[in-house]
Amino acid sequence: MQIRALMYFDELVRTNSMRQAAENLNVAPTAISRQIENLEHHFGAPLVERSARGVKLTAAGELLAARAGRTLRELDHVQQLIEDLKGLQRGHVSIYANGATVxxxxxxxxxxxxxxxxxxxxSVTITSARQAVDAVNSAEADIAVTLFAPAMSGTKVRLRSExxxxxxxxxxxxxxxxxxxxxxxxTDYALxxxxKSFGFRxxxxxxxxxxxxxxxxxxxxxxxxxxKELVLSGAAVTLLPALTVRREIEAGQLLAIPLSGKTGIRTHIDLCIAPDRQLSFAATTLLDFIETFMRELTDSRTERKG
Structure with missing residues (x-):
């Protein structure tokens, strides 16, 4: 089985169209069809059903589709690791994150x-906390940075900052x-x-x-x-971490006023990676850089409280 066949199949699954997959890959539709036939021969089972509406995956096709994308991403990752061995400091890092603070x-x-x-x-994808963690687990992302993330298994929290x-x-x-x-x-102010879909809310x-x-x-x-615009206009106040509006605070446009007592809202930013996946030079170096930045933020907040 060739890698090209998996690539063609993965694109067909993504587009649900032989014609569109062929255009995206800059090949003839017959080339897509031929590679799908090669896969069907290799697995001994039909993978797609063709109709005027497009293509529909068979049960076997669904099984392959669930794994083909991850397999291709892992092969790309191996290619990056091989480049690292050659001493090349090139590469690509995929980061998934959620929340305005992130x-x-x-x-x-x-x-x-x-x-x-x-x-x-x-490449930075802003999404929900759960999708960010799922992306790390499925090898779509090298790093996830999450806010108000649910407890999920299979991911290593490299650093947690409150x-x-x-x-x-x-x-x-x-x-x-x-x-x-x-x-x-x-309650005296316009908020x-x-x-309500936000964890903070x-x-x-x-x-x-x-x-x-x-x-x-x-x-x-x-x-x-x-x-931010509603607050800047004076029409309302809001609740956000100071980090979210740091630029406006430094410019003297906004203030961050702590809630008194122990009634405040606290959460954590998690820096997450897959526990069983070796990161490339690019991803490892960026991970260390983000961790240092987050620690410096935590230390500066501690000093201000002191």
């Missing part, structure tokens, strides 16, 4: 890292008078919050319920940029 963590890290290693290439959510407001807002703000005081709803408070946010959105 986006703001990764952007400065990758920007600085790329200046040091200009030959490396990166973060707290603060009240984010403009310096002109009445809340700016507080060094620490009581949770009950939040902008993420929609669920934690915040539970906190309000525990305190016996009614939660009635004026604005609900799935966009971090929308939350």
């Amino acid at each position: 986006t703001n963590l990764l952007a400065p890290v990758l920007a600085e890292f790329s200046l040091n290693y200009p030959q490396l290439r990166f 973060i707290a959510y603060d009240l984010i407001a403009t310096p002109e807002h009445p809340a700016a008078a507080y060094a620490e703000i009581p949770i009950r005081k939040l 902008a919050l993420p929609e 669920q934690a915040f709803d539970a906190l309000f319920e525990k305190e016996g408070l009614d939660l009635d946010p004026v604005f609900v959105t799935s966009s971090l940029e929308m939350l």
Whole structure:
């Protein structure tokens, strides 16, 4: 069985069309059909059923489809490891991440890292925490950086860094008078919050319920940029980790006000890898760089508290 046949089959599964798969691979449709026939001969079973609507996988085809993509990704990974043995500092790193905080963590890290290693290439996929962890387990991602991640098996947490959510407001807002703000005081202000599918929003709803408070946010959105703009305009306050709006805080546009007492919301950022997969030079070096960056953030927060 040739690798090319698996590549053609994987593209056919992805596009569900002989014509589209052929166009994407820059080959004739007959070449796709011939390679599928080779696979069917190799496995001794039909893999696809052809119709005017496209192709439909057989039971055997479903089994192969579930494994072909990972097999091809692992072969690409082996190629990268072989290049590393040759001393070449080139390569590609796939990172999956979730949450607005993660986006703001990764952007400065990758920007600085790329200046040091200009030959490396990166792809960053922002998705849910569960999908990010699944991507590491299925070899789609080299590294996952997750926020509010569920407990999942099969993934190694390289580093866990705790973060707290603060009240984010403009310096002109009445809340700016507080060094620490009581949770009950939040009911006096127009709140902008993420929609209920976000892990943070669920934690915040539970906190309000525990305190016996009614939660009635004026604005609900799935966009971090929308939350920031609403706060910057003075129309609302929100709750986010200070890291999320670090640039605006440094510019004097926003303030991060801790919640008083022990009623705050805390979560963790996890830096995750697959426990049984050797990373390439590019991925290993980036992993170390992210870990150092996260530790420095943790240390700086500890110093400020002290």
